[in-house]
Amino acid sequence: xxxxxxxxxxxxxxxxxxRLSCAASGSISSINAMGWYRQTPGKQRALVAxxxxxxxxxxxxxxxxxxxxxxxxxxxxxxxxxxxxKPEDTATYYCNADGVLYYSGTYLRRGNGYWxxxxxxxxxx
Numbered sequence: 530x531x532x533x534x535x536x537x538x539x540x541x542x543x544x545x546x547x548r549l550s551c552a553a554s555g556s557i558s559s560i561n562a563m564g565w566y567r568q569t570p571g572k573q574r575a576l577v578a579x580x581x582x583x584x585x586x587x588x589x590x591x592x593x594x595x596x597x598x599x600x601x602x603x604x605x606x607x608x609x610x611x612x613x614x615k616p617e618d619t620a621t622y623y624c625n626a627d628g629v630l631y632y633s634g635t636y637l638r639r640g641n642g643y644w645x646x647x648x649x650x651x652x653x654x
Contacts, residue, residue, distance in 0.1 A: 531555040531631055531643050533624045538648030545652070546612045550571025551624030551645055553605040558637060563600055563607035567620035567650075574623065578609060591617075614652045621647040 537549040553560060566639040578588045578598035586598055606625030607624060625647035631638055 530568060531557060531626070531629050532563055533626060533643055533645035535622065535624045535645040538622060538650045540651045540653065541614055542654050543614060543616060543652055545614050546610070547614065547650060549611070549622055549624075549648060549650075550610040550620040551607045553629070553643070554624055555606050556632035558630040558632065560602070560605055560626050560630075562626070564625045564627075565598065565601060565607070565609045566623045567618075568623065568647075569620045577622070579608065579625075611650070614650075616652050619652050621649050623647045 532554050533551055535549060535551045538546060539547060543548050556620060560582065561580055562581050565577040566574045567577050568574040576589055576643055577592055578586060580586045580598045580600050582602060588596065595613045600607040626643040627641045629640045631640065
């Protein structure tokens with residue numbers, strides 16, 4: 530099966546930077562879209578940024594110009610460089626993968642909606 534594992538969260542002061550990483554594992558052939566979402570207590574999970582296999586990106590308005598999403602298709606990994614962090618960026622950040630082609634035995638299957646376990650980002654002085 531397919532698993533996503535995030536890393537890189539932590540505590541940072543306002544104006545600081547963090548880099549999140551997410552690696553997908555399993556018998557993966559390819560991944561169409563990967564992205565980052567975030568969630569705070571009592572609120573729905575919200576899109577932060579997505580990136581297609583071809584490198585097309587999409588950002589939430591609140592992070593444009595501050596966050597940069599990138600990916601390494603050979604490593605089935607996606608990254609989120611977060612600069613000029615604000616207290617309102619505090620959240621649990623989740624990695625997502627859609628359009629995953631993977632092998633189950635000798636069969637090539639397609640799955641959607643894979644999520645990591647989340648990594649906490651806290652921006653506070």
